[in-house]
Amino acid sequence: xxxxxxxxxxxxxxxxxxxxxxxxxxxxxxxxxxxxxxxxxxxxxxxxxxxxxxxxxxxxxxxxxxxxxxxxxxxxxxxxxxxxxxxxxxxxxxxxxxxxxxxxxxxxxxxxxxxxxxxxxxxxxxxxxxxxxxxxxxxxxxxxxxxxxxxxxxxxxxxxxxxxxxxxxxxxxxxxxxxxxxxxxxxxxxxxxxxxxxxxxxxxxxxxxxxxxxxxxxxxxxxxxxxxxxxxxxxxxxxxxxxxxxxxxxxxxxxxxxxxxxxxxxxxxxxx
DNA sequence: TATCAGGGCCTAG
DNA sequence: CTAGGCCCTGAT
Numbered sequence: 001x002x003x004x005x006x007x008x009x010x011x012x013x014x015x016x017x018x019x020x021x022x023x024x025x026x027x028x029x030x031x032x033x034x035x036x037x038x039x040x041x042x043x044x045x046x047x048x049x050x051x052x053x054x055x056x057x058x059x060x061x062x063x064x065x066x067x068x069x070x071x072x073x074x075x076x077x078x079x080x081x082x083x084x085x086x087x088x089x090x091x092x093x094x095x096x097x098x099x100x101x102x103x104x105x106x107x108x109x110x111x112x113x114x115x116x117x118x119x120x121x122x123x124x125x126x127x128x129x130x131x132x133x134x135x136x137x138x139x140x141x142x143x144x145x146x147x148x149x150x151x152x153x154x155x156x157x158x159x160x161x162x163x164x165x166x167x168x169x170x171x172x173x174x175x176x177x178x179x180x181x182x183x184x185x186x187x188x189x190x191x192x193x194x195x196x197x198x199x200x201x202x203x204x205x206x207x208x209x210x211x212x213x214x215x216x217x218x219x220x221x222x223x224x225x226x227x228x229x230x231x232x233x234x235x236x237x238x239x240x241x242x243x244x245x246x247x248x249x250x251x252x253x254x255x256x257x258x259x260x261x262x263x264x265x266x267x268x269x270x271x272x
Numbered sequence: 273t274a275t276c277a278g279g280g281c282c283t284a285g
Numbered sequence: 286c287t288a289g290g291c292c293c294t295g296a297t
Contacts, residue, residue, distance in 0.1 A: 018279060117280040123294045124279085169292030174281085211281050232279035264279075 003061060004051050008075040010098020011046065017099050017265045019221045021112055021125050022132075022149070037068050038105055039148060041141060070100045070224065078255050088242045089259055095269060096262035101226060106189040107182060108149040109222035110204070113214040114174050123167070130166040152182040174209025181207055197225055220257040227253060229260035234267050 011033045015023050026034040026043065035042045042065055043055035054061060066072070079093045111131070116124045128149075135150030135158065156179060163172045181187045187207070192200050200223065204215040216230035229249035231239070239247055249256040 113279080116278090118278055118291080119280095119293075120278040120295060122278095122296090126294080164292085167293060169294090170281095170290090171292080209281060213280060217279075230279070233277090234279065268279090 001054050001056070001058060001061070002047075002051055003054055005071065006050055007071070008079070008098045009069070009100065011044065013096060013098045013265060014069075014100055014102065016268070017096070017261050018121060018268065019217075019261065020102055020104060021121070021128050035065075035068070036146065036148065037064060039137075039139070040064055041139065041146060068103055070103055073100075075100060075258070078258055081252075081255070082259075086248065088238070089248060089263065092262040092266035093259070096265040099258075099261050099265055101224065101258060101261060102221060103224050104222050105149065106193075106218070106222040107152060109218045110178055110182075110189065110207070110210070111149075111175060113217040113221075114171055114178060114207075114209050115168065116217075117171065117209070117214065127167045134162060134166060152179050155179045156183045171209060174207070177208040178210075193223065197227065200225070216257075220260075226255060226257040229256040232264075234264060235260060238263055238267055 012025075014020070015025070015033065023033065023035045026032050030045050030047065032043055032045045035044065040056070040060065045053040047053050054065070056065065079097065082090050082093055084090065112124070112128055115127050115131075119127065129147075132147040132149055135154045136147040137150075137154070139146045139148060155175075158176070158179065160172050160176075163175060168175055182189060187203055192203055195203075197219065200219060201215050204210050204218055205212070210218075213230050213232055216228040219225040220228045220230060229235075229247075229252075231247070239245060249259050252259045
């Protein structure tokens with residue numbers, strides 16, 4: 001099926017902006033990308049300046065993927081609010097034009113960002129993939145077998161040895177704590193969807209191994225709380241090097257997280 | 273082969 | 286508030 005997207009939309013940049021770990025390029029010619037959201041799988045191919053060929057039907061596109069890609073938000077307008085005196089931010093937004101903040105699965109983001117600490121992005125990816133193969137449901141498509149991200153229920157009997165084999169290292173206890181808290185409904189990730197930022201933040205950080213950075217990532221990339229701007233080592237370097245140690249994101253209010261993504265992409269790209 | 277750093281967090285002081 | 290430790294992996 002063909003669709004048209006007129007606002008900023010660049011799949012390479014979305015995949016490369018560090019907000020997701022499983023989406024990938026599945027074929028180089030024609031260039032095709034694969035996204036997974038819960039049990040839904042999307043193959044999407046760019047076949048014109050603003051047109052795409054998608055593997056799902058219109059209903060799934062509108063109900064699931066449009067929301068996943070945050071298509072109701074106008075990113076072009078958001079880029080245009082950057083004041084000209086914030087040169088570094090402006091350059092980042094030019095470089096990162098096409099990035100969107102995905103609305104990914106809450107549980108998956110929680111576990112993924114717990115895993116992410118003190119790991120490089122390639123290491124995070126392989127670690128998550130092992131977890132999916134070990135505990136996730138297997139889905140057969142026409143061309144491949146795909147393992148979905150495991151639910152808390154599927155992981156409730158996970159033991160330390162198995163998780164160590166997945167490369168979790170010292171995060172094993174963190175993962176197990178998250179599994180238990182969610183499985184036993186001590187924390188209901190879906191029900192805190194509409195709760196205030198502060199409450200959501202406190203709930204998330206009550207999980208072992210979830211600090212400021214991880215909580216903000218989960219809030220931004222799963223709960224679409226775009227006011228959240230996670231500060232990692234890379235962003236900290238930018239703040240230090242280009243902003244004299246003063247956080248530039250706060251000034252962007254509800255768009256702070258979007259600015260953070262532009263900068264993260266920009267700074268990562270510079271060292272690639 | 274050895275070393276380094278990676279989208280941090282916890283604990284002790 | 287700060288320093289040190291942490292388990293493992295990919296890159297050089």
